[in-house]
Amino acid sequence: MKTALADVNTPAVLVDLGLTRRNIDRFQAYADKHGLKVRPHIKTHKLPAIAEMQLDAGAIGITCQKVSEAEAMIAGSDRIKDVLITYNILGNEKLAHLAALAKKVTLSVVADSAKVIDGLSAAFAEEDKPLTVLVECNTGADRCGVATPEAAAELAKRIAAAPGLIFGGLMTFPPTGGARAVQSFMSRAKVFLEAAGIDVPVITSGGTPSMMKAALAPIATEYRPGTYVYNDRSLVARGACAWEDCALTVLATVVSVPAANRAIIDAGSKTLTSDLFGQTGFGHVLGRPDIAIDQLSEEHGRLVTTGPIALSVGDRVRVVPNHACVVTNMVDAVHIVEGDTVTDIWPVAARGKIT
């Protein structure tokens, strides 16, 4: 298929594969130079075909956040063979799905408590193949993760001793600019573990904003960037990329120009989402830095200017969202574009997979 952008029903989420490939290659080259393995987080695209592009570029496997997300990705590509789920998995239903997944691919998960480890062990004790479990460490993001290297070592010992489990290493989701904190925490944890006779095969860190400084934590063996594949307004604001690197945009139509300095587009919070991600306003209109998207209703986006808005009803705009990862999750399919032409429509295989 070939459809001109002018004929696409709006709002529509557009993905430029050329830019996507360039974004993938850029970080892979950096990682290769620094001897870092890449395990991209697919939460951003949720598309098996883009995971394959990442594997082609040199990724060692993928990262998923939920069991159902991993299932959808594996179902969509027989080339995905190695999956890390960076989540504490609890509950009989999820554990049963996890055991089924482990028969299909090389699977690892994380844990930050004895309760999670014991649940994983109970689920895998009778399985033929043990499950690899990494300890999640809090290096400053204050989300999940054990608070100290000592606590990490204690949980690692528990994993190593648990039936059905293998200790796989240490994982963290660091704060932006947290490479030195990662280096410090992980170095100390590794010392504790090696003193206890436990090898630490993998130390995995992540986060797109700081990815080009990943080498400041040389103790890490792998890195899990997610948003880098598309980029977004928050990353432009942080200086991590330029507008020209933003591979995901939202095509919208101006449906009303009710005042000289106000226009309304047909993309609201059910498309762009309300994620601010540290920004003011809800996205960037490409080519119109004078416009602020100052308010979203569910299906309306409000564009305002200080001078004349100079838009007419029926005009189309392309919006770089604040946060690409949540936008991809709003739609059943994305439009693949080359320049001003839509070349394909791809179902978002893992959209809405939250369990």
Place this chain on the structure above:
Amino acid sequence: MKTALADVNTPAVLVDLGLTRRNIDRFQAYADKHGLKVRPHIKTHKLPAIAEMQLDAGAIGITCQKVSEAEAMIAGSDRIKDVLITYNILGNEKLAHLAALAKKVTLSVVADSAKVIDGLSAAFAEEDKPLTVLVECNTGADRCGVATPEAAAELAKRIAAAPGLIFGGLMTFPPTGGARAVQSFMSRAKVFLEAAGIDVPVITSGGTPSMMKAALAPIATEYRPGTYVYNDRSLVARGACAWEDCALTVLATVVSVPAANRAIIDAGSKTLTSDLFGQTGFGHVLGRPDIAIDQLSEEHGRLVTTGPIALSVGDRVRVVPNHACVVTNMVDAVHIVEGDTVTDIWPVAARGKIT
């Protein structure tokens, strides 16, 4: 089916039908008392079966925001016979779908510009049945809508004169507490129109926060509440309802308790959404007013307290989201609950219908 809540895979969006019915009946009784017709906005639930509950209670029809949303609702219930789409509809694809819809139900739409009216007229000029078009008026929300009663009258005349169209009245989405502004704007517009010999059969207003003061704008003939069907944290904060009236909740599991005053649940921005809706934090944990949900990642929600959080890994919580309408749109299905039992799972028929 009957499943205990304790066995439901999380996160899950729960809908209590008993509370839903009570919420529907409460506003219908108010509207009946004041001689106001009710045309609920289905954006909140996107479920044909709940639209039927609203019709059973006395609603005269439904409101949709998008053509695709209306299509999904009509496909899901042959009892939906009257639909108002409160949106400026532009573009050949949408207009073709609109013409097809008009053959199935009594259909009306809104317009706030000559461009939209002319497009509708071109699409319906050759149809057997004319399309009813209302003029959207800005009574202070500063979204869409003509700015003055004079401008409303001008557009009404254009509709009345356009082949294929019938002028249906005036529509507004008022600001919260805007009943007096509605009364003032609409009264003046009606005078202009009637002086021009044009009847104004419908004046439709909406918005849940001010719905129990709708009678302060007696000129309105119908009202379009949406969120009232479920209620949410923003409405509790505005004093429009109590926690006990919140029919939609998110069931989540505590997956980590990494510090004495911090716990992490498995519902993040891809479930609760980042909509703040004037609130601080991202939801209310039922029964735990001491907890703030201060940060969301895509699949993590962070719960913090000033004292001890007193939660354990594996515990479950129910969260009232800031904004119910966007949460229903995040999931393919909602769990219907009675007390602590899930009695059914309903696919969200119009989820993701943004075009």
